[in-house]
Amino acid sequence: SVALYIVPTPIGNLGDISSRALEVLNQVSLIACEDTRHSGKLLSHFGIETRKTALHDHNERDRAQGIIQKLANGESVALISDAGTPLISDPGYHLVSQVREAGFKVVPLPGPCAAITALSASGLPSDRFSFEGFLPAKEKGRLDKLTELKEDPRTLIFYESPHRIVHSLTSIVAALGGDRQVVMAREVTKTFETFLSGPAAEVLATVSEDPNQQKGEIVLMCHGHRTDEDAGVPAQALETLKLLSQELP
Numbered sequence: 001s002v003a004l005y006i007v008p009t010p011i012g013n014l015g016d017i018s019s020r021a022l023e024v025l026n027q028v029s030l031i032a033c034e035d036t037r038h039s040g041k042l043l044s045h046f047g048i049e050t051r052k053t054a055l056h057d058h059n060e061r062d063r064a065q066g067i068i069q070k071l072a073n074g075e076s077v078a079l080i081s082d083a084g085t086p087l088i089s090d091p092g093y094h095l096v097s098q099v100r101e102a103g104f105k106v107v108p109l110p111g112p113c114a115a116i117t118a119l120s121a122s123g124l125p126s127d128r129f130s131f132e133g134f135l136p137a138k139e140k141g142r143l144d145k146l147t148e149l150k151e152d153p154r155t156l157i158f159y160e161s162p163h164r165i166v167h168s169l170t171s172i173v174a175a176l177g178g179d180r181q182v183v184m185a186r187e188v189t190k191t192f193e194t195f196l197s198g199p200a201a202e203v204l205a206t207v208s209e210d211p212n213q214q215k216g217e218i219v220l221m222c223h224g225h226r227t228d229e230d231a232g233v234p235a236q237a238l239e240t241l242k243l244l245s246q247e248l249p
């Protein structure tokens with residue numbers, strides 16, 4: 001039926017496109033892309049010849065009206081971004097809200113998302129988490145944001161760019177403390193996929209010393225704030241208890 005389809009695309013491994021995504025991209029009459037040239041490569045790889053239009057942060061509000069017109073004509077439209085799930089640190093919010101407001105159906109497809117993919121293998125608590133997108137570019141803004149999050153008990157998830165990772169880790173050490181457990185997931189689903197974890201100060205040292213650790217795409221995750229209650233029994237004591245209990249009859 002006529003709808004705006006929200007279609008996630010791979011975050012590095014082309015094998016991660018779903019068969020339903022390909023079906024929808026083939027069947028709609030228009031694909032709204034964050035960058036038509038970038039998506040052109042992906043679409044031609046899969047032999048998709050559907051017409052494309054650009055929808056980025058700067059023209060989104062205007063483009064939405066044209067897309068609503070298409071839907072009114074009975075034509076379906078798909079939205080994709082450069083990688084991963086549209087709207088997640090990517091354009092699409094204004095389009096989706098305007099399309100819904102105009103009374104048309106919006107159909108989401110599940111698929112790749114760097115934040116969720118990285119979290120699932122991080123070893124950090126995943127029962128509660130807060131996705132924070134990109135930290136502010138300026139130090140003051142970054143420290144303010146992190147200070148606001150300091151006592152949040154949930155796992156924190158940030159997107160990072162390679163040239164800012166050292167600055168962000170430095171701010172995390174300053175605002176959350178060098179002991180805060182962090183996990184840096186780099187190049188997820190790609191050839192050089194790497195998970196680096198440890199206390200923030202150690203991860204900062206490792207990344208500062210090795211320029212290779214500053215390359216590619218990065219999801220940075222922090223353990224949530226631990227209350228005194230959580231920290232009640234030190235890990236070492238638990239380990240000792242486990243060893244002792246093995247010796248009991």
Ligand code: SAM
Nearest residue numbers: 011084085088113114159160187188217218219
């Ligand atoms: N919409 C995308 C999603 O669903 O994940 C995110 C788009 S955002 C503009 C790009 C950021 O996502 C990158 O700077 C990086 O933080 C993260 N990212 C994307 N692909 C990644 C990958 N393969 N490995 C690690 N992080 C990735």
